[in-house]
Amino acid sequence: MRITVDAWDPSFADNPESPSRSGAAEVKAAIETPIAQWAPIDAPKTGPTRLLLVDGVRRIDARVELLEGGERRPGLCASWAAGSVACDLDGKVAAVTEIAVERGLFTEVDPKVDFGPYVFQDAGSAEPSDLIAAVQVAMARLEAKTASDMVMEAELAVLDGPLRGRTRLPNSVGYIKSHHRAYLPAGLNEVIERLGPGQRTPVFHLMSGWPRYSWYLRLPGASSRGWAGVARIEAADGLGEDAVVALADATAAALPPLASAAHKDPRAPQNLTPIAGLERRLKRQLGDARLLLRAVRTASAAH
Amino acid sequence: MTDSVGRVLGTEDATPLSFWVGVDSAAYAQLDDVLTTEREVPGVGTVRISGVVTTVRSRHEGAQFDSDVFDIAGGLLPAQVQEAAEVTVTRVEPEVFVPPTPGAAVERATGAERDRALYFDGMERQVPLGFSRDGQAVFLNADFLDGTRGAHVSISGISGVATKTSFATWLLYSLLNSGAIGAEAANTKALIFNVKGEDLLLLDHDNTRIDEEIREAYRRLGMPPGAFKSVEVLAPPREGDGNGVPDVACRSTGVDAFYWTLAEFCSGGLLPFVFADADDDRQQYTMVVHQVAARLRKEARPKDNGAVAVDGQLLTTYRDLVDLICERLSDDATRVEWAGSAIGLGTVNAFIRRLIASGRDIGRLVRGDLPPRGGAIASEAQVTVVDLHNLPDRAQRFVVGVVLRGEFERKEKAGTARPLQFVVLDELNKYAPREGTSPIKDILLDIAERGRSLGVILIGAQQTASEVERRIASNSAVRVVGRLDAAEATRPEYGFLTQAQRQRVLMAKPGTMFVGQPELPVPLVVNFPFPAWATRPAEAGSAPASSARSVTAKVDPFELAADDDDIPF
Numbered sequence: 001m002r003i004t005v006d007a008w009d010p011s012f013a014d015n016p017e018s019p020s021r022s023g024a025a026e027v028k029a030a031i032e033t034p035i036a037q038w039a040p041i042d043a044p045k046t047g048p049t050r051l052l053l054v055d056g057v058r059r060i061d062a063r064v065e066l067l068e069g070g071e072r073r074p075g076l077c078a079s080w081a082a083g084s085v086a087c088d089l090d091g092k093v094a095a096v097t098e099i100a101v102e103r104g105l106f107t108e109v110d111p112k113v114d115f116g117p118y119v120f121q122d123a124g125s126a127e128p129s130d131l132i133a134a135v136q137v138a139m140a141r142l143e144a145k146t147a148s149d150m151v152m153e154a155e156l157a158v159l160d161g162p163l164r165g166r167t168r169l170p171n172s173v174g175y176i177k178s179h180h181r182a183y184l185p186a187g188l189n190e191v192i193e194r195l196g197p198g199q200r201t202p203v204f205h206l207m208s209g210w211p212r213y214s215w216y217l218r219l220p221g222a223s224s225r226g227w228a229g230v231a232r233i234e235a236a237d238g239l240g241e242d243a244v245v246a247l248a249d250a251t252a253a254a255l256p257p258l259a260s261a262a263h264k265d266p267r268a269p270q271n272l273t274p275i276a277g278l279e280r281r282l283k284r285q286l287g288d289a290r291l292l293l294r295a296v297r298t299a300s301a302a303h
Numbered sequence: 304m305t306d307s308v309g310r311v312l313g314t315e316d317a318t319p320l321s322f323w324v325g326v327d328s329a330a331y332a333q334l335d336d337v338l339t340t341e342r343e344v345p346g347v348g349t350v351r352i353s354g355v356v357t358t359v360r361s362r363h364e365g366a367q368f369d370s371d372v373f374d375i376a377g378g379l380l381p382a383q384v385q386e387a388a389e390v391t392v393t394r395v396e397p398e399v400f401v402p403p404t405p406g407a408a409v410e411r412a413t414g415a416e417r418d419r420a421l422y423f424d425g426m427e428r429q430v431p432l433g434f435s436r437d438g439q440a441v442f443l444n445a446d447f448l449d450g451t452r453g454a455h456v457s458i459s460g461i462s463g464v465a466t467k468t469s470f471a472t473w474l475l476y477s478l479l480n481s482g483a484i485g486a487e488a489a490n491t492k493a494l495i496f497n498v499k500g501e502d503l504l505l506l507d508h509d510n511t512r513i514d515e516e517i518r519e520a521y522r523r524l525g526m527p528p529g530a531f532k533s534v535e536v537l538a539p540p541r542e543g544d545g546n547g548v549p550d551v552a553c554r555s556t557g558v559d560a561f562y563w564t565l566a567e568f569c570s571g572g573l574l575p576f577v578f579a580d581a582d583d584d585r586q587q588y589t590m591v592v593h594q595v596a597a598r599l600r601k602e603a604r605p606k607d608n609g610a611v612a613v614d615g616q617l618l619t620t621y622r623d624l625v626d627l628i629c630e631r632l633s634d635d636a637t638r639v640e641w642a643g644s645a646i647g648l649g650t651v652n653a654f655i656r657r658l659i660a661s662g663r664d665i666g667r668l669v670r671g672d673l674p675p676r677g678g679a680i681a682s683e684a685q686v687t688v689v690d691l692h693n694l695p696d697r698a699q700r701f702v703v704g705v706v707l708r709g710e711f712e713r714k715e716k717a718g719t720a721r722p723l724q725f726v727v728l729d730e731l732n733k734y735a736p737r738e739g740t741s742p743i744k745d746i747l748l749d750i751a752e753r754g755r756s757l758g759v760i761l762i763g764a765q766q767t768a769s770e771v772e773r774r775i776a777s778n779s780a781v782r783v784v785g786r787l788d789a790a791e792a793t794r795p796e797y798g799f800l801t802q803a804q805r806q807r808v809l810m811a812k813p814g815t816m817f818v819g820q821p822e823l824p825v826p827l828v829v830n831f832p833f834p835a836w837a838t839r840p841a842e843a844g845s846a847p848a849s850s851a852r853s854v855t856a857k858v859d860p861f862e863l864a865a866d867d868d869d870i871p872f
């Protein structure tokens with residue numbers, strides 16, 4: 001087997017957002033409030049003080065090509081890390097409680113070659129987009145694993161990204177920063193635009209793709225018009241409606257103080273301050289990309 | 304025994320001369336700690352690199368902006384507090400100058416390891432200097448104090464808070480009582496000039512303010528706590544007193560007056576020391592001074608009680624002498640004889656003016672009405688304190704100049720360096736200023752340059768080393784710095800301090816000194832114990848037996864009888 005390593009800009013495939021799917025959203029809006037009375041809801045005065053925020057980062061370190069018997073198979077060498085921050089707002093301590101780093105070589109077939117730190121992961125496909133999706137899945141799995149170790153001690157656990165596949169964790173919500181589509185019927189989107197800082201929409205039930213509860217929350221920031229500073233939050237379908245509303249209130253009370261400032265973070269205010277700190281730590285833990293590329297080259301040259 | 308502190312940092316350059324240590328969260332490193340690390344060098348084996356912590360810092364890792372600190376303290380942003388310490392290398396063993404490897408474990412050096420790092424293991428004769436910040440003893444190599452490999456101590460610091468004279472007396476006490484110089488300590492003598500207050504006049508009185516803790520500190524350094532054993536205080540005679548009673552308020556025993564007889568003044572050629580101001584040296588009349596001094600040496604005939612006769616005229620006071628000189632210089636017939644030829648009248652008058660002015664200051668020190676003492680500063684005591692504090696400036700210079708010359712000449716004649724003679728002189732910048740010359744400065748330079756071989760060791764103190772003659776400062780093997788003024792600390796004279804130490808000296812507390820010695824590349828920070836001897840009358844315990852005895856011994860009832868061979872009836 002011959003292996004070639006492509007150095008040129010492996011990050012071009014590093015698109016953090018998954019492609020949006022089109023199709024009408026199935027929404028049940030009358031969970032908390034009848035549709036006619038939909039209006040922004042103020043946050044309760046007090047909220048949870050022991051929070052857990054979970055996030056992961058990933059990086060494509062190198063693109064490889066495995067040539068065997070005239071057939072070429074693309075592969076990706078990727079590193080990903082997941083960790084959690086426990087914020088104790090009473091004790092005024094934010095600490096990174098858990099960090100895990102993994103690396104993998106994503107290809108369709110096992111090259112049966114030592115790739116240094118990169119362990120073979122079956123991507124099941126040779127399509128570049130599927131390879132990246134496989135990395136994303138691996139990262140989500142690591143995030144879930146990290147979260148499950150720590151989540152029991154928190155009053156509220158915020159997992160970065162959609163909740164898909166992580167619905168069993170208690171007191172957990174998924175936190176989505178960007179909006180590729182509007183889920184609510186056109187008439188209700190106007191409520192989102194009317195949200196003041198710290199206010200949320202009523203809870204609605206979302207059926208498209210997989211069932212879950214969701215609500216929008218506007219974080220305090222420079223502008224509070226349109227969709228600026230609005231995050232969407234998801235909760236597991238298996239919860240009772242009262243529990244979901246309590247969770248929604250908890251996020252409305254706890255998350256706005258964590259919003260980041262525009263001059264410190266280009267993704268402000270949605271990128272929460274503890275998560276930004278965690279991401280910086282995680283990215284450092286990924287190691288130096290150039291050094292890793294060299295390790296991959298050395299490994300491939302040996303065969 | 305060692306305990307782990309952290310690891311060598313890889314994010315800062317590690318060099319054979321200094322490196323940074325990431326401090327473990329469960330450990331700490333403070334300034335002046337002694338740390339050590341090892342590395343393997345191919346073909347050489349294990350190289351041990353040890354040094355002293357000169358900087359410690361801590362920072363939030365993961366914070367990007369100054370305002371992040373509030374998020375971190377508020378529990379919103381995760382960050383890690385990381386401490387790092389800079390180690391200035393003191394010793395590499397064996398001497399293969401390689402940097403330590405980043406990631407190598409760094410340990411705190413204790414016991415023999417610490418002694419090696421600070422070269423104490425090679426010091427055969429250790430003079431205790433006090434304690435470092437970690438409570439361990441710090442030593443000075445006696446070789447650099449007694450002239451074996453170096454001599455002289457230069458102590459700098461602001462007046463009042465730098466405790467310069469306390470350190471000088473402590474150093475003497477330590478040298479004499481720690482056993483560092485063995486049996487020699489018994490014969491070693493010290494001459495201390497007391498320039499301000501009556502601080503040093505009670506060296507032989509126990510300090511009543513010290514407690515058991517301080518006594519224990521002395522014992523831990525290997526010496527008994529207590530006062531100096533053998534001290535004699537010499538003070539100038541009281542102004543206007545015909546009997547030469549010493550002018551001292553705080554003690555009545557163990558004090559003697561010092562003065563010079565007119566005969567000694569003339570035969571010893573002491574007149575130039577009356578004009579020992581650097582300002583005097585720039586004037587024309589120095590020629591007249593030397594001419595008159597030579598004339599006095601030739602013409603003066605000694606009489607009873609130290610008086611002299613010049614041209615048959617009996618002189619019993621300094622003023623008489625001054626009057627005679629003025630008369631001879633004013634008279635056209637004798638002027639050429641006394642002032643030399645080709646001397647302008649203006650120059651002679653300038654000399655006369657100053658000579659007359661000196662009568663007030665010098666008058667009580669140069670006497671023709673008291674018996675000769677056989678050398679003004681002849682003392683049997685181990686420590687002789689010469690009290691200058693209530694003398695005017697000109698008289699102070701006169702005393703320092705004459706006494707130093709006398710001691711130096713005595714040692715020169717003896718031709719052997721042992722026993723050692725220590726000289727403690729404060730305000731060195733007054734006696735040996737960088738600019739100009741004066742008779743005292745010449746003697747001090749002589750001591751600095753030749754004193755090492757003659758056994759005269761200068762312990763000089765000054766507020767500003769930058770204003771002291773460079774050759775004196777550069778000849779000092781041991782350099783000590785107490786609290787300094789901010790502007791002074793930036794002068795090149797303190798180049799031996801590290802950058803961080805230059806900042807630390809600005810806030811050094813009384814009792815804290817930075818001691819540089821030739822063997823160590825880094826000055827050590829030392830806290831020396833509170834004096835066990837009284838430094839002011841309020842602290843003084845009872846007078847020691849030796850000084851009480853000296854009072855009676857001075858008045859020997861049989862002394863008169865010895866003069867007279869006749870049977871007393």
